[in-house]
Amino acid sequence: MVGASAAGLTTVEALRRKGYREPITVLGAEWHPPYDRPPLSKQFLCGDWDEARTRLRPDAMLSALDADFVLGDPAVALDAERRVVRTAADRALTADAVVIATGLTPRRLLGPELEGVHVLRTLDDAAALRKDLLVADRVVVVGDGVLGAEIAATARNLGRQVTLAGPQTFLLESQLGPVVGALLGELHRAEGVDLRLGTAVTGLTGLTGLTGLTGLTGVDGRVRGVQLADGEVLPADVVVVALGAAPATGWLEGSGLRLDNGVVCDAHCRAADGIYAAGDVARWQHDDSLVRLENRTNATEQALCVAANILGDEQPYRPIPYFWTDQFTVKLQVHGRPTADAEVTVAEGNIADGRFVAHYRRGDRLVAVLGWNMPKQTRLHREHLV
Ligand SMILES: Cc1cc2nc3c(=O)[nH]c(=O)nc-3n(C[C@H](O)[C@H](O)[C@H](O)COP(=O)(O)OP(=O)(O)OC[C@H]3O[C@@H](n4cnc5c(N)ncnc54)[C@H](O)[C@@H]3O)c2cc1C
Known part of the structure; x- marks a missing residue:
């Protein structure tokens, strides 16, 4: 597992839950144990949460995974054919499966x-x-x-x-x-x-x-x-x-994998035989296009799919994307794929009251549902996207 954050940790947890008992190594570039990023611009930045509260799991739960967490030692190279990962501290790890979950690097x-x-x-x-x-x-x-x-x-x-x-x-x-x-x-x-x-x-x-x-x-x-x-x-x-971020794939140059705005994968999130990618760094085949998502829910959902695929329970990854953002008094929740040119109509509530659900349509197709301070109703409207 390369990347000790949302996607990496979720993959490990799912593998163990599904009965995988072989050794797992988790490489993390940072010294911190896995923590969550969404609070960094919100609760942590404003001081409501301390560092401990951003942790994804307490120590006891990490230990129970029986995985070797190697933190502060980033992967620096991958030989995709032999599935060997090399690290900055000169470790060479050979694996039956390698998962790339290295996220993004800010511009x-x-x-x-x-x-x-x-x-x-x-x-x-x-x-x-x-x-x-x-x-x-x-x-x-x-x-x-x-x-x-x-x-x-x-x-x-x-x-x-x-x-x-x-x-x-x-x-x-x-x-x-x-x-x-x-x-x-x-x-x-x-x-x-x-x-x-x-x-x-x-x-x-x-x-x-x-x-x-x-x-x-x-x-x-x-x-x-x-x-x-x-x-x-x-x-x-x-x-x-805050000008966006690029997939953290520098360490994969020369690996033999296809890198193009992320690690390019097939519909099963597989980049090569025994090599998978999950989370912000992964760009996978979805219908007739390559898609890469940068949101927290995708990190979890894609990791679950990768774990299943590693264990032979072949499944294509076909999510309905979801992200949220909190700004001042407003919680926005967005399901689906909104585009800037979509036609937007208010489907429930109203703008003047500061609570509404909007539909995004392209032609006669509903492509996204957006909730503005209306979480319960937004979830119900999401059903129209399926
Ligand atoms: C400040 C902030 C606020 C956000 N708020 C929201 C929000 O409100 N809603 C939402 O839906 N999404 C939000 N996101 C996005 C969400 O956090 C990401 O989509 C999610 O963290 C992606 O998980 P990941 O595991 O793919 O990548 P990351 O969480 O980026 O984890 C990648 C990990 O890999 C490590 N790594 C990188 N290179 C190497 C290497 N060579 N070797 C080993 N390890 C390496 C990194 O140190 C990192 O720990 C926010 C992101 C940020 C930064």
């Missing part, structure tokens, strides 16, 4: 590193960001997707002055389209977030000049602002770059 802005500039993927990232947020006045979030919007909401809840900049016209536009994007924008503005949408960020400024895309660093090495394409500089003590 950063180009240029020299400045203090006060953060990304958010790991527990250590979250702890460092929280420390900075507690003493910052002005926070700029670069990125108008789910993660950027969540971080902006949490920073605002902590009482910071928050500006969010991104190139789309609406928040989360590419995921949820302009109708819901506009509502999210209203929510953020009403809560005091300064939204600078439709503007590309071109770099970061330090004390004496522009860095990032153009290359000068401030004298004390600390970020001072974010430069927009129209020339404006947004002052900042802390900058969070």
